[in-house]
Amino acid sequence: MRRRGRFPAAVSDRLGSVGGVTETTHPLDRAVALEPLGEGLLRGHTDDAWSNMVGPFGGITAATLLQAVLRHPERHGDPLALTINFAGPVAPGAFEVAVRPVRTNRSNQHWSLEMRQGEEVVTTATVLTALRRETWSDTEAGPPPVPAPEDLPRASAERSVRWVENYDMRFADGPMPEEGGEGAAESTTTMWIRDAAGRPVDHLALTAMCDSFYPRSFLRLARAVPAGTVTLTIHYLATAEEIAAQGSDFLLGAVHSHRFHGNYHDESARLWGRDGTLLATSNQLMYFKA
């Protein structure tokens, strides 16, 4: 499916554009749009289409920082790893991103980033990019057996957070529990996910999807407790070509927690293409109160 906008082209032309971002731009591309302010400094704006309980969906903030690397003139190679630390809430409005290539090696490159609002650092991140060559290859972690997405109902986007409207999610296992029902014995959720508007997957979209699982505490406790990601690490295990080959088809995601203890729990996720290609792993720590 081709990327499509909310308005027909004739209407969007009249709406005009700001910095190349028109009203027909896909919500993801609109949210990660960055305007250069000077060497290693960019300005962006939060986008209401990605609103979460407090501030924007963490996945879109991660994608925005990755975009600061991807559009840097000295960038060398494709994303290999990203760690983002959510230091404080991102307020609605403008933010600045400082991006710095710390070291460039022959086959990889190390980046440091900070997102700021006024005097406050709201997120820090490190990114690795790399040039890859053919090597001996093997995938040990194949996708779990699940029904095809066409055989599963689309999950309701009625979750009081707006960002989920950007996705078509279909739960094969571990759907959002009913408030006040019985908590699940295990924290596993397995779901198909694709962009609701058919935007093809790339490193930016994959990054956001790596954070698209609802908090595991909700599943175990069968209620929405205060919860938020404090740190997220993504390892990109596929090449850009393998990611692009997924087009706008569903990806399969599986997530579980190892331990809930003392205000924090982890979440460990894997994302595969429908063709079984393991695209990425994602590991995060969430704050929770229960």
Add this chain to the structure above:
Amino acid sequence: MRRRGRFPAAVSDRLGSVGGVTETTHPLDRAVALEPLGEGLLRGHTDDAWSNMVGPFGGITAATLLQAVLRHPERHGDPLALTINFAGPVAPGAFEVAVRPVRTNRSNQHWSLEMRQGEEVVTTATVLTALRRETWSDTEAGPPPVPAPEDLPRASAERSVRWVENYDMRFADGPMPEEGGEGAAESTTTMWIRDAAGRPVDHLALTAMCDSFYPRSFLRLARAVPAGTVTLTIHYLATAEEIAAQGSDFLLGAVHSHRFHGNYHDESARLWGRDGTLLATSNQLMYFKA
């Protein structure tokens, strides 16, 4: 078991000390020793006891950066997460560590670090520390069933890298393969590990142990290929008290890879106390050539 040195106290007193680090100091404490140079800047030295194929064992570099946070006067809480990126080889000799508390919240704190040698950044890192309170708790990932360490032989330290001599490792599954033998069908290694000199485990020792598994490519290919960690993320899932309760007893580690492809593979590890407490997860990406 109490911490013990290589020499009786009477001998060590005569040997004297440099910056509080005596010859009887445990190799881990000696390696992570840092001398303040000014605000947010420290100096350390590589230690031959931790030599790896190229430069020092990555686990000791990670512990050294964590130590820069732990001894910072503004530190607030215990380690919650650490990501370290190995940007280039650490040369034998002195290095500087720049450590900066980026943001201090009520219950957690975000840190950015760089290790430098001359003009070169050799590692970057981010660390989160946090104050924890009692919450609803559960561990889903229990230890795999393995024989007691007393029923397993101690692995040979003859691995041409000196750092392994600091550990007593006992393989329950997936030992180092014989060079030229048949590669394993799966990348899992399960092993008991403890400090060879009986130093009790703390966040520093646990950090180093999180990187103590030999490369998964060696196991799959039954040969030592060029390999090195490029990024390592540790999530500390236990409190300082739970870690201290392990004393100098064996910890159980289990590691496996999800995918080997295009010069990189991941490694996903969990470490438990002998009492079954899940202490940490560790996820890394390794460069490899095969």
